[in-house]
Amino acid sequence: MTQPAESPLIAPCDSEQSCVSYFFSKRWPGGFYCPFCGSAQPQHPPALIVVCRLCRRQTSITAHTVMHGSKKGLISWIRVAHCFCTEAKGISARRLQHLLELSCYQTAWNWLQKIRQAAALAEAAPCSNEVLFTTAELPVAGLTAASPPTIAVALNLERSRMEDNRIRLMVLADDHPQTIGTVLDQLVTRQATRLKVLHSVPLPAAVTERYWLASADRQQSAMAETVVKDLRSWLEEVYRGGVNPEYLQNYLDEFTFRYNTAAWPNRRAVLDHLLCGLITPLPLVGQPTPKNLAFAEERR
Numbered sequence: 154m155t156q157p158a159e160s161p162l163i164a165p166c167d168s169e170q171s172c173v174s175y176f177f178s179k180r181w182p183g184g185f186y187c188p189f190c191g192s193a194q195p196q197h198p199p200a201l202i203v204v205c206r207l208c209r210r211q212t213s214i215t216a217h218t219v220m221h222g223s224k225k226g227l228i229s230w231i232r233v234a235h236c237f238c239t240e241a242k243g244i245s246a247r248r249l250q251h252l253l254e255l256s257c258y259q260t261a262w263n264w265l266q267k268i269r270q271a272a273a274l275a276e277a278a279p280c281s282n283e284v285l286f287t288t289a290e291l292p293v294a295g296l297t298a299a300s301p302p303t304i305a306v307a308l309n310l311e312r313s314r315m316e317d318n319r320i321r322l323m324v325l326a327d328d329h330p331q332t333i334g335t336v337l338d339q340l341v342t343r344q345a346t347r348l349k350v351l352h353s354v355p356l357p358a359a360v361t362e363r364y365w366l367a368s369a370d371r372q373q374s375a376m377a378e379t380v381v382k383d384l385r386s387w388l389e390e391v392y393r394g395g396v397n398p399e400y401l402q403n404y405l406d407e408f409t410f411r412y413n414t415a416a417w418p419n420r421r422a423v424l425d426h427l428l429c430g431l432i433t434p435l436p437l438v439g440q441p442t443p444k445n446l447a448f449a450e451e452r453r
Contacts, residue, residue: 172227174199176214179432188212201227217434219267219274230431237268238424243391243407268427269403272410275430280321281342283310285373287351288325288333289381291401302401303328306377307340310349319413320380322405330355338363349373384408 177185177199184195187205194206204211215221220230236252237244244252250261285308292301303325309318321340326332334357341348341364348364350356351374360366369377387408388396396404414423 167228169226169228172231173201173214175428176227176432179429180214180218188216214432219271219431219435221435231428233264233268234271234427234431235424237265237272238420238427242387243411245392266400266403268431269407270435271427271430271433273403273406273430274433274435275426276319276321276406276410276413277433279340279342280307280309280319281346283347283349284308284341285310285349285369285377286337286341286354287369287374287377288328288354289377291381291385302398304381304405305333305336305340306380307337308377308380310373310376320409322384322409324402324405328355330357333357334360351377380412383412387411 184193185197185203186193187208187210189210189212190205190208192205192207197203197206200214202211202213213221215223215227220227223230233249233253236249240248244265246258246262246265249255249265250258253261255261285306287306288303289306290301291304305323305325307321309320311318323336323340325336333355337356337360343363346364348360348366349369350366351369384405388404392404410427414426417423
């Protein structure tokens with residue numbers, strides 16, 4: 154039975170058919186177009202499985218998304234996303250298992266990993282305009298690694314209040330300048346971006362051709378330190394050090410989503426933003442960000 158506190162967020166999708174209509178409009182905001190023959194069919198009615206009227210090939214609303222191949226109904230996905238959004242700081246797999254009355258812990262854990270993927274897609278737009286970029290070690294209690302992992306931090310510097318600015322975070326495989334430069338290109342828009350960088354960050358020489366570089370001042374350096382400090386505290390408080398380094402990027406994606414939406418006054422919009430990530434087609438191998446993420450960014 155749905156609790157009253159949940160109804161303001163999930164009322165528009167209180168049946169499987171209403172979920173189909175919702176996700177159909179998110180997947181194809183301009184009306185259905187066939188991914189096989191490329192024909193536009195804006196009058197096509199919402200359906201879970203859509204048959205092209207020209208080439209007769211089938212496609213699904215969830216094809217090539219985080220929900221691809223799932224046996225769970227769409228309404229179940231929305232309820233999981235709702236649980237994720239309404240827990241103020243975060244939600245563990247054990248907590249999700251309890252809320253949804255799941256018999257298997259592994260099911261809850263797998264579901265959370267999928268939701269974190271959706272959160273990453275919802276927040277996949279790179280930082281732009283004036284951006285602070287740095288790297289930092291992330292010593293977290295309980296991380297079973299030989300040395301603390303190093304992460305890249307990109308922080309927008311557009312607004313006066315730090316909590317109103319977006320961040321992007323990514324685990325670094327190593328501290329080689331070429332590796333850092335590749336991650337930088339994924340986190341920050343090229344060309345017109347004014348990039349503030351700490352002196353200690355090794356960058357490849359080619360970066361000067363892609364960004365307007367300047368040194369970060371002491372106040373900006375402190376802002377980056379605050380983000381890393383808040384991330385570390387969040388990991389230790391919510392997950393109590395139980396973070397496997399193999400899945401650290403997933404937790405960074407969750408923190409990024411929560412940080413970037415924390416100041417949104419409309420919590421319904423936060424859920425809608427996450428659901429946009431759920432229905433966004435996954436990037437192809439070798440393409441970190443698909444071009445059709447624009448509609449997810451429009452929900453910001």
